[in-house]
Amino acid sequence: MVWSMSESDEGKHEIEIRIHSRGGQGGVTAAKMLAVAASLEGKYSTAFSIYGAERRGSPTASFTRISNREIRKYSQIRKPDCVIVMDPTIASVVDVTEGLKPGGKLLINVGNNSTDLERFRDYEVYAVDATRVSLRFDLKVAGIPVLNVPMVGAAARLGIISLDSAKQAILKVLGGGSVVTSLARYAGTTALDGTESLPSTMRKNLMAAELAYKETKRLNGSG
Template sequence: MFEIRIHSRGGQGGVTAARLIALAAIRDGKYATAFPFYGAERRGAPVVSFVRINEKPIKVYSQIRRPDMVVVLDASVMETVDVLHGLRPGGTVLLNSAHKSQFKDVKSYHVDLTGIALRENLVVAGSPILNTPVLGALAKLGIITAESAKKAIGEMFTDERNARAADAAFREVAA
């Protein structure tokens, strides 16, 4: 089982990102579940969402304690949240940032999802959309296939800029 924890702020689309990743994994022929932690969170507050991907049906409903991968859609949450908490040894971090991450002893990748969204003019109510481009980065990292990433995006969104942003993230994600 491969477990992903997504850190974002309320309103940034972390929940939708989790759903898109699960949908893409299902289109890859795997089993997947996606769920947020629903607390007293509000718009702008740090939130977490979870994705599980497995070859067999998934019976676990409790939260993910030991993720294989952590995705940080908003680097500013790291000021108050330990995003590496519980990360399995050998686990991976994907950070939305134009700059190489400063994590020590962790396999980390970065991609400027915000920059890509702004470049594609993928902005809703003043916020850049991060949850479709992040699928491109995850496809590059081998979590889902690029084909299924596109399929999942196409099933949930009609605007082609989403797929273009995912392509850009696929190209630009770097260690």
């Protein structure tokens, strides 16, 4: 299940992920959740966004680096191994596959848009309607559906992180969302059965991640 990383050189035992979203949709948090999930699996990881000022609603990008060794790269990611498109309307205004390595993985939230996926046939394409999943569990912030949690669940289908790690990371990141709240609040909750003890919003987030994982479809090739 987990992406195998060769030990031969830095380029090969490292995975670089770019996430496309709009300001306010939680792209940075998604990058953090992926990095935390990898970290829970004993890997090194970093997460960051486009360095600079962001505006709500405008297209933005955030990034995750995962590696078997200490990450010493602080430069921007220009040739990702994997691209995650959180916002269904963004692929028509941004070249989401820019720099994506040939055969690289592309996970798209298709929403209710009729996104033309045929143009991505050079890549390994995965599709999910994360917006519908989010709305089904009423995951909204300021009236806007939260897309990062279902997309992180769906990302587990790419084999970069396991679904269990994704769910634990979601718990950790959402539980520690406030810097003042003790990060330890939900950290003890590693067993994902028996989540009845969790607050209902946490439980809904986990269910959304799991449903998005199940509904993610690979559109070409095997699997």
